[in-house]
Amino acid sequence: MSGVVDLAAVKAAQEAKAKAEQARAEAARQGGGGAVSPADLVIDVDEAGFEHDVLQRSTEVPVVIDFWAEWCQPCKQLSPVLERLAVEYDGRFLLAKIDVDANQMLMQQFGVQGIPAVFAVVAGQALPLFQGAAGEAQIRQTLDQLVQVAEQRFGLTGLTVDPDAEPGGGARAAQDVPAGPHDTLLEAAVRALDEGDLSGAVQAYKNVLADDPGNPEAVLGLAQAELLQRVQGLDPVKVRKDAAEKPQDVAAQIAAADLDLVGGHVEDAFGRLIETVGRTAGDDRNTARVRLLELFEVVGAEDPRVIAARRALARALF
Known part of the structure; x- marks a missing residue:
């Protein structure tokens, strides 16, 4: 779960964080109507509802998927444990149960080879968690890591659970938050990125x-678009050759760091520039x-690698 930086995923995370915060604020203004019942923490999902119940909800809370079948004996041992833990974790993840016999397409899309299989x-x-029978200690360890990554890298703090809430009421979905004053411009920027119009995205x-000035989605989007704009047309072989041969050349080191980050080598990018500063x-x-x-902005202030790099930068400066 701690692989390379996926710029699209980072962007989606920032959007999810901002919209989730808007949803919580709106629920608070309406008298706390954003809580869900413990019964709503375990849901049955089919192909028709997958986009809404899993993909859209995953911008609010990590969704753990339990692929199971009625004839699967290990599933009958694992599923109750997951259901109990979903309630115990008190909204830090949502459990979605998918019957593979009735939803073959979803099984194929996730590449499930055998059941039980658990994804998030x-x-x-999508993240594979484990397949086959697992002990409760292993499951807890995996879930702890999942909720930590979801909060640190994606800003997802989970759902508010109220034992007195009506089952099926649910929190107000993030996508139901009224459009903000800049949504049209932000959508135009995303379209420009999708079409490869980096200059248009930067301007938007x-x-x-x-x-x-403090709009988090625009700050992140601008950092990403400018990064992609800078590396466009670069010759990676020449850039890395120049950086290796000219350690004192700041421009060469910066270009190599940009390529490092786009390639997912986050620590390499940060370390190269910290050494250059030093x-x-x-x-x-x-x-x-x-x-x-600027590269910190692309990865996100909450990322542990950014936090560590900030400390290293302070040492290099002082």
Whole structure:
């Protein structure tokens, strides 16, 4: 679960975090109507409801998927444990049960080879957890890691559970939050990215930030779009050759760090620029420092690798 940086996933996480916060704020304004019943923490999902019940809900809370079948004896041992833990974890994850006999297409899409099989979906990203029988201690360890990653990397803190809430009421979905004043511009920026119009995306995000400098989605989107714009057309072989042969060349190190990050080598990108900061001075040092801060924006302030790199940068500066 701690693999390379997927820029699309990071973007989705930031959007999910912002919309979930809006949903919680709106529920609070309406008198706390955002809580769910413990009975709503375990749901049956089929192919027709998968997009809403799993993909959309995964922008609010990690969704653990239990692939099972009536004839599967190990499933009958595992499923009750997962159901009990879903309630015990008090909204930190949602359990979605999928009957493989009735939902062959979903089974194939996830590449399930045998059951029981357990996956998770976080901010639209699928993660395999384990397959076959598992002890409760192993399951707890896996779930603990899942909820930690969901919170640290994706800002998903789970659902508010109220034992007195009516089953089936559910929290107000994040997608039901009224559109914000900049949603049209943000959607235009996303379309521009999808179409490869990086200049258009950059300008759209800047337009949002001109009116709302702290907009988290625009800050992240601009950092991503500018990063992709910088690496567009670069010759990776030449960039890495220049960086290896010219350790004092700040521009060469910055270009290599950009490529490192796009390739998912987060620690390499951060470490390269921290070393550059440490061995330079004046304008060169500041240039490397500013680029490093921009890369922090792409990965996200809550990411443990960013937190560690900030400490290392402070040591290099002082």
